[in-house]
Amino acid sequence: MNLKSTFLSLSLLFAANLFAQNREEFIYASMEAKHAQELKLSHSDLIEIIAINNDLASVYIHPEVTHELHQKILSHGPGYMFHATESNALNTINSPLEMSRTVLEYSITNQEYVKTLLDDVNKQNIEEVMQHLESYGSRYHLSAQANEAAEDLKVRWENLIAAANRTEDISVRIVSHVNTPMKSVVLTIKGNENASQYVIVGGHLDSIVGGSNKTYAPGSDDNASGIATITEIIRVLLANDYKPQKTVEFMAYAAEEIGLVGSNEIATQYKNQGKDVFGYVQFDMTAYKGSSKDVYVSIDSFNNNDLNLFLYELMEEYNSFGDHKFTYATTRCNYGCSDHYSWAMKGYPAAFPFEASFNDSNPYIHTTSDTFDKNGDGSHAAKFAKLGLEFVVEAAKRSEVLDVVNLNKTKAKFYVDQKAVGFEVPSNKTIKSATVINVAGQKVATKNQVNNNDKINLNQLPKGAYIILLETTSGEKLTYKFILK
Structure with a gap:
């Protein structure tokens, strides 16, 4: 022992x-x-x-x-x-879990704009916020520092809004709770064309350690890293004049560590008010690289398969090569493991990209050793900021920018014919390989040396949603999402 x-x-x-x-x-x-x-x-x-x-x-x-x-x-x-x-x-x-709706409405249409945002991500900003949150000593939900951290985060986010001169369409509010004295913080960017639909990114602000003494609970990775990642996403969006079609919200929750209190109360309120959440993504621990891959997407039963597929598609589109390259895999985190469960149990599509496989996650969490020096620099967390930017822009889209046909589809045509998927590519493109990816992130079918008008037989695969990934000889990757019936 x-x-x-x-x-x-x-x-x-x-x-x-x-x-x-x-x-x-x-x-x-x-x-x-x-x-x-x-x-x-x-x-x-x-x-x-x-x-x-x-x-x-x-x-x-x-x-x-x-x-x-x-x-x-x-x-x-x-x-x-x-x-x-x-x-x-x-x-x-x-009561049975309210299963989230099937949504294959996610698409990738903003490549050039998103690539501009990715270039703007600064790991030093993430490091500064992590160290600042750690400096409170404890953000345990019953401590005075917890609400001090919440009020200060509100001011930090308001300063980003003021710097962008966006006080007309962006606001920050403090949310009080019934079952904890700690407050949550919510930033809202009002959508223009479709304001009644919500795209939400969240993470918890509180920290905890075992034992009766909660006076020192630094919580650098769990979860100063997630809040720092979200703050950098907000900064980059506002610095690049992002205006969404759908309403976008960023949430820093109270009292996650004592049973998802803050997120559950907010998700319950949204459900009772009939709010339409198009997609929810959780950032809880982003700094510690404990596994060989970079991003691990949770595939527990309550997570939304279509939203997970969308995250894979985003990473294949934006992060499979070049300056912003990183790798991904999947993992499981079990019942009530973070705030995304609060949204999933209300029937909303929810996903949870995590810093490592759960078997390799940060061994210092919930101890006084969860400090910045144990997590390296902000490089690992910066990858999650990039994924968050990709998700927000492609899920909420851009206001006054027409949602054009997916650029991938102008380069290649895809079709599903019974239990096979086929494609046609322009004559100036040479396909090196075609790969089918399932909702668990597994590559379940691959064909090399692909010819135009070729097909991949999928008789061995069950019904469900998939992605087909084409890689050209020049390294370009094209993706298309389909349902196998």
Whole structure:
């Protein structure tokens, strides 16, 4: 047993003695049933399993026990969702997840503009924000510094708006919550042609450490890195006079670490108001490169397959070669692992690109060692800023710019004929290879030395959404999304 595990066990033993008779600090939560059962075996006095349904459990639990989700069960967190009442916890496990709609409406049409934005990303800006957020000492949701950080972030974002002279169509608001005193921060760029549709990027502002002492919780990677990444996305968009067709929002949430409190309250409000969220992307930990690839897209069942495909398509289009090249793969993060779950459970398309495979993610999170010096410079996080820019511009589009036919389609024609996909390419193009990618990011069919009017047989593949990727001999990549019926 290492020192950290020993300390955690001693802390929980003390907590068991202290709270066995007094349950004032206990909370209601939902989590995977197998995780609740494991916690019950080791800490029977600190967790009560209320009910189990469909592999989920509603529990009454002391918050410190939840940190074992990170030590023994999960590699990212919180891994549970907070509920204000027992009935809410029971309703969550007894109600089926609202599956997000199928949307193959995402397209890539703004190549030249996006490439200009990518050139403007500055890793030093990300580093400065990370170090500034770490300097608060703690952003634990009950600390005074948490709201100080929120108010200061609001001012920082307002200064970016003022510098761009965009106070007429861009605003920042503080959001108060019911189940935490900490505030969230939301920046809104009002859409022009289709303001009722929302494209949202979010990440949590709070931080946490295990044990009873929360006075030093630096949270450099988790999640100062995500907020710094989002701030750089905002800066680049405003510096380049971005005006969207759809409404774009950036959110810095309160109290993610105690069960997705801030994001759940906001997502619930949006659902109750009938707001149409076209796509949601989460940035929670972007700085630590723990795996061989750069970006790992979560493919848990509650994530939206079409939105994940769109992220793959964006990275193939913008990041597969040249100055902005980076690599991607997929991973899983389990129940309630970050704020995107709050949006997914309300039926909104949600995706979560992460800094590493979850098995290789930052070992310092939720400890006093989650500091800037452990994460290197801002180079890794800058890749996520680029992906965020690509997502925002291509999902929300540009105001007063006609949504022209995908440039890829002017270079090549694609068609699906029963269980085969075919293509025709201009005579001045020579195709080196054709590859089909599924929603899990896997290359499921490849054909080399492709001729014009060629086909790829897909009889072995199940029904669903796919991307076909053509690579020319000159290194150009063309993508097209299709449904196999």
